[in-house]
Amino acid sequence: xxxxxxxxxxxxxxxxxSCFLQASTLLTSFFVSISxxxxxxxxxxxxxxxxxxxxxxxxxxxxxxxxxxxxxxxxVFGRIAGRIISAIYTSFFLTLTSLxxxxxxxFVKQTIMSRTPYVVLIGIxxxxxxxxxxxxxxxxxxxxxxxxxxxxxxxVIFTTVQTAGQMDLNNFLPMFDMPLETYAHSANIILTIxxxxxxxxxxxxxxxxxxxxxxxxxxxxxxxxxxxxxxxxTLRDTAVLGxxxxxxxxxxxxxxxxxxxxxxLSRMEILFAFILITLLFFKITWLYYITVxxxxxxxxxxxxxxxxxPVGMIVTVYSFILYPNVxxxxxxxxxxxxxxxxxxxxxxxxxxxxxxKIKKAIRSARPSGGGTAAPASNNDPSF
Amino acid sequence: xIFLIFIFLAILGIDLPPLIRSRNRREIVxxxxxxxxxxxxxxxxxxxxEIPSPVMVLGDxxxxxxxSY
Amino acid sequence: MxxxxxxxxxxxxxxxxxxxxxxxxxxxELDTLxxxxxxxxxxxxxxxxxxxxxxxxxxxxxxxxxxxxxxxSAFLLMEASDPNLLSGMETLKFQNSRALxxxxxxxxxxxxxxxxxxxxxxxxxFMRSHETRMEVWxxxxxxxxxxxxKTETQQDKISAVSITRMILNQRKVSQQTGVNLLNFTSQLMxxxxxxxxxxxRNIEQDGEKKLALCGLAVFKDDVMVGQLDNYLTEGFIFGxxxxxxxxxxxxxxxxxxxxxxxxxxxxxxxxxxxDGSITADMKIKTQLDIGEIHGFQDMNLMQVEPVLKxxxxxxxxxxxxxxxxxxxxxNADIYGIGAAVHRSDQKEWKxxxxxxxxxxxxxxxxxxxxxxxxxxxxxSDSLTMKEGQS
Numbered sequence: 001x002x003x004x005x006x007x008x009x010x011x012x013x014x015x016x017x018s019c020f021l022q023a024s025t026l027l028t029s030f031f032v033s034i035s036x037x038x039x040x041x042x043x044x045x046x047x048x049x050x051x052x053x054x055x056x057x058x059x060x061x062x063x064x065x066x067x068x069x070x071x072x073x074x075x076v077f078g079r080i081a082g083r084i085i086s087a088i089y090t091s092f093f094l095t096l097t098s099l100x101x102x103x104x105x106x107f108v109k110q111t112i113m114s115r116t117p118y119v120v121l122i123g124i125x126x127x128x129x130x131x132x133x134x135x136x137x138x139x140x141x142x143x144x145x146x147x148x149x150x151x152x153x154x155x156v157i158f159t160t161v162q163t164a165g166q167m168d169l170n171n172f173l174p175m176f177d178m179p180l181e182t183y184a185h186s187a188n189i190i191l192t193i194x195x196x197x198x199x200x201x202x203x204x205x206x207x208x209x210x211x212x213x214x215x216x217x218x219x220x221x222x223x224x225x226x227x228x229x230x231x232x233x234t235l236r237d238t239a240v241l242g243x244x245x246x247x248x249x250x251x252x253x254x255x256x257x258x259x260x261x262x263x264x265l266s267r268m269e270i271l272f273a274f275i276l277i278t279l280l281f282f283k284i285t286w287l288y289y290i291t292v293x294x295x296x297x298x299x300x301x302x303x304x305x306x307x308x309x310p311v312g313m314i315v316t317v318y319s320f321i322l323y324p325n326v327x328x329x330x331x332x333x334x335x336x337x338x339x340x341x342x343x344x345x346x347x348x349x350x351x352x353x354x355x356x357k358i359k360k361a362i363r364s365a366r367p368s369g370g371g372t373a374a375p376a377s378n379n380d381p382s383f
Numbered sequence: 384x385i386f387l388i389f390i391f392l393a394i395l396g397i398d399l400p401p402l403i404r405s406r407n408r409r410e411i412v413x414x415x416x417x418x419x420x421x422x423x424x425x426x427x428x429x430x431x432x433e434i435p436s437p438v439m440v441l442g443d444x445x446x447x448x449x450x451s452y
Numbered sequence: 453m454x455x456x457x458x459x460x461x462x463x464x465x466x467x468x469x470x471x472x473x474x475x476x477x478x479x480x481e482l483d484t485l486x487x488x489x490x491x492x493x494x495x496x497x498x499x500x501x502x503x504x505x506x507x508x509x510x511x512x513x514x515x516x517x518x519x520x521x522x523x524x525s526a527f528l529l530m531e532a533s534d535p536n537l538l539s540g541m542e543t544l545k546f547q548n549s550r551a552l553x554x555x556x557x558x559x560x561x562x563x564x565x566x567x568x569x570x571x572x573x574x575x576x577x578f579m580r581s582h583e584t585r586m587e588v589w590x591x592x593x594x595x596x597x598x599x600x601x602k603t604e605t606q607q608d609k610i611s612a613v614s615i616t617r618m619i620l621n622q623r624k625v626s627q628q629t630g631v632n633l634l635n636f637t638s639q640l641m642x643x644x645x646x647x648x649x650x651x652x653r654n655i656e657q658d659g660e661k662k663l664a665l666c667g668l669a670v671f672k673d674d675v676m677v678g679q680l681d682n683y684l685t686e687g688f689i690f691g692x693x694x695x696x697x698x699x700x701x702x703x704x705x706x707x708x709x710x711x712x713x714x715x716x717x718x719x720x721x722x723x724x725x726x727d728g729s730i731t732a733d734m735k736i737k738t739q740l741d742i743g744e745i746h747g748f749q750d751m752n753l754m755q756v757e758p759v760l761k762x763x764x765x766x767x768x769x770x771x772x773x774x775x776x777x778x779x780x781x782x783n784a785d786i787y788g789i790g791a792a793v794h795r796s797d798q799k800e801w802k803x804x805x806x807x808x809x810x811x812x813x814x815x816x817x818x819x820x821x822x823x824x825x826x827x828x829x830x831x832s833d834s835l836t837m838k839e840g841q842s
Contacts, residue, residue: 095438110582116477124469131465173795185452243641244586244634247579257585258634267555267585299413306402306414309394313421321434328439335452336442 006138007207010218015145017201017219020286021226022152023279024194025233026252027103030333031193032237033246035186037172040234042186047227049187050195053346054223057198058216060353061205063360069202070297076356083298085348090294092344093200094311097287098319101125104280105319106326111253112273122319126312129285133292134308138207141285148282149225151275156229159272160236162259167239188338194230196345198223200290203297288315384429391422482511485553489527490612492597493574494563496533502566502574504540506530506552507601509610526609529602537577554583558612559619560590560633561597561652567669567676572640578633586634589619592669592676594653603654603661611663618665619650625697626689629668640674644790644808646779647671648688651679670784678782680775687775690768691718691734692787700740702763707747707836709760711740714826722793723818724800731816732789734772740764741827745834753832757825765823772819780813789815 028039035042064072069089074082105121113121132141198219205215237251240258248254253269253276260266292311296304323329395418402411427434445451492505509527530548534540541552560578562571578584593600601611608614619630631639631649639647648668655664668680668688680688689695695716702709716738723731740760748756779786790808794801804811 091437113478114582120477127465127469170791170795174798177798241634242638244638247637254586258587260587266587295417299417301410301413302405302407303401306398306410307417309398310414310417310421313391313394313425314417317421317424317428320428321436322438323436324439332438332442336438336445338452339450340438340441340445 008138008142008204010208010215012139012142012145013201013205013208014218014222014225015149016142016286017198017222018225018229019145019148019152019279019282020198020201021194021223022149022229023100023276023283024197025152025156025230026107026250026276026280027193028230028234028237028252029246029249030330031186031189032234032251034189034334035178035182036246037238037243038175038178038183039186039245040172040231040238041175042183043190043227043231043234045183045187046190046195047231049191050223053191053196053349054198054219056346056350056353057202057205058219060349060356061202061215063353063356066206068204068206068297070294072352072356076352076359085352086294086298088348089344090291090298092341093287093291093294094315094318095322096197096200097284097291097315098322100280100284100287101315101319102322102329104277104284107250107273107280108277111250112270118320122316125281125284126288126316128281129288130308130312132285133289134305138204138289141282141289144282148275148279152279153225153229155272155275156232156236159256159259160232162261163236163240163255166258167236168242169239171239171242185338188342189334190230192338192341192345193333195223195227196341199345199349200287202349203290203293288312291315384426387425387429391418391425394418480551480553484550486530486548486550487511487553488557489610490559490561490601490615491557492561492563492593492601493537493566493571494596494598495565495569498533500535501533502535502537502540503563503596503598504532504534504537505598505601506532506541506544507610507612508552509556509612525604527611529598531598537574554581555585557584557588558616560588561593561600562591562649563593563596563598564669564676565596567592567671570673570675572674575633575637575640579637586637587632589616589630589632590636590649591615591619592649592651594651594666594679599654600652600663603663605663615652615663618663622650622665626693626695628689628692629685642788642791643805644785644794645788646782646784646786647674648680648786668786670779670782670786672782672784677784678778680778683771684775684778687771687773688786690716690736690738691720691772691775693718695738699743700738700764700767702760702767704748704759704763706749706751706759707745707756709742709746709748709756710744711760711764711825712743714739714741720787720789720792722789722796722815724793724797729814729816730789730793730811731818732776732787733818734820736768736772736819736821738764738768738821738823739826740823742825742829746836748834748837749839751837753828753837756837761823761825764825765821768821768823769819772821773817776817780815783809783813785812 031042032039060072064075067075070082070086073085073089076082077085101122104125105118108121109116109118136143201219205219208215208218233252237245237255240255241248241251245251253273256269256272257267259269259272261268288311292308293304295301295311296307299307301307323332398414398418402414424434442451486506486508488506489509490505490507492503492507494503494505496503507527507529530544532540532544534543544552562574566574578588579586591600600615603611605611605614608617622629628648629650631647636647636649639645648670650665651667651669652663653666654661656662667682667685669676670678670680686698689698695713698713700711700713702711716736718737719735721733721735723733725731742760745756748759776787785808789812790801790805793804
């Protein structure tokens, strides 16, 4: 049973993926504080390490054509176990939504509107997201991916050029002088927090307009743009900030503060903050949408739009109770999250793929049916 | 608090008519469950009750077993 | 009816959302702010206390005072005395009708007394607060910071702006002179580089007080240990990086000349020799233009040029060597030779890092200055020279 009936084109998908990744360029402090000036190396390692994970996602989609993530779970694990695993995914998506909502609230509150209470900031964002999800659905949300991606790329390149006068290439040296586990830790963080969050696209990979279009090239295209932006931002921040980079909670924003066009046209980081907030909003809306359709799918709801508002309230309250304070958030992001997220983002899809393949192999070894373990609903044409 | 009550009533107003019109008992029950869960969470939080965060709990569990950086 | 209701609700929600987008919870009107343009921090005579001075730029023009020709100054000073910066700013709330607004702060000036005790802990609030920026310029006052901020400047109404412009002019000559908070913090974090900061002081000319930049303060970690005057500062900038301005004065037997520095580049390579000693190899290439010539009668430019070149080379060599010797005396690695060793040879650095303060005074300087006189201005032979020729 399919929840989302809308179809999107491959290009929309590509730009949504890149937009999603670009939204994470603000929150580089998680891994920058560990790998410091070699952070760009960690980004490259994570890019390479993510390729197999991406392959797992794509294979999963391709071996069960036309099905979204939850239907695959049902098909591979059976109805009950499938539902449980889908529920695990749903709670993961819920956590991600609340985390990003909290991050956005933190960003806006600390830099721009320091006296506005969190509730107001988060509430306004949620109202807009809820409206977006309720009225538009998939097509609506992905419409602006292109504009945001282009604007964000432009801003990154513009600020890189503007701060070129303050860059010192000596800040990159010496390279490779940190213990190996730093690189592993840092690459792990980059892998789980920006990159493997792409698992949230799994539920709608099958909603492309033209199913014959190669899913791979669009997803890789989006990942390439997003990954390149992250690399460029890390390089720029290392060149400008040097060894002070690990001091700051938001190094990318500090670099933006250093941009000054002339003596008068300086201190204008608020303009860049606009696009950062917009990107974060895109990410939150997307995650919210995915959470809602996951919940609808798990609970066997026919129309996800009824669930938008209650789930929204749960997300809002959850974002308050997630972490008691900033320090717990940072500690968790550095120590727990890279390993905990791996379960949902890498382990479960890989196991699903494996079990699916084994089942297929077993079934094709017994051509005349009678397989008692054959799952119930794996053959319905779900269009 | 009052604001919360207002919001939840508004949610009910927006979501309930289409549900009742569809006359699907199962969906109404499921929706009410989700709604009540959200209601409970929000009011508990607004009342100041400390709700344990699942992420922190999992994190503590992992730390006690030793799987963390 | 239902569609009408939907439309009304949507319009209402849009309208309400607009309130959030304007950020009016956080609105601050201009007339409720004291825009801080300069911060001065001095050691107080009472132990453990700081004298804080905030220079606040006035935003509105006072009518009537314009006509009397600038008797009203464009800024005022707020002072507080407190162990911490943040609580100092808080106590000002009781005396000030407006809130302090630090976003436009241009300079942070430390008094010499305080700089000699250590300034690291006072930088914390400037890094931590969201209102302050890393681009503020850091200076040390030759004396106390309060008198610097109190001085009125003629051409720029607010003296902090005037100081900023002076620093920017210095930086056009050499990027190593003016430091902002980011540069200073970056240098502090490196264990072996000694940070520097520009020094500024009051001078009296015709009974009027003026501000003048007067060299560099040299820090070891965050404690000021010495001062380089203008002569030694010139030696420093030749050896530290690129120079695109400045003058080289020479005095020969037959005449004197002032040469403009068009461009000077320096390459500093630390050479580690087998017995553990280090040679700092400095290669300086300078291009000069003739700015002003006095004397040299009976000579034409072809004969004068090698003389100028020779003297200029010697002058630059002396400056650089004096500065290097002074830094070795102060045991302050302001050139970043330690960092250069770290970048080129990590293994050796591990053994040297902790004893760098013992190694630095023993470093030998191998200096190679090459001077080229590129241009002569609009005329080639000067009047005096032409007189002697005919």
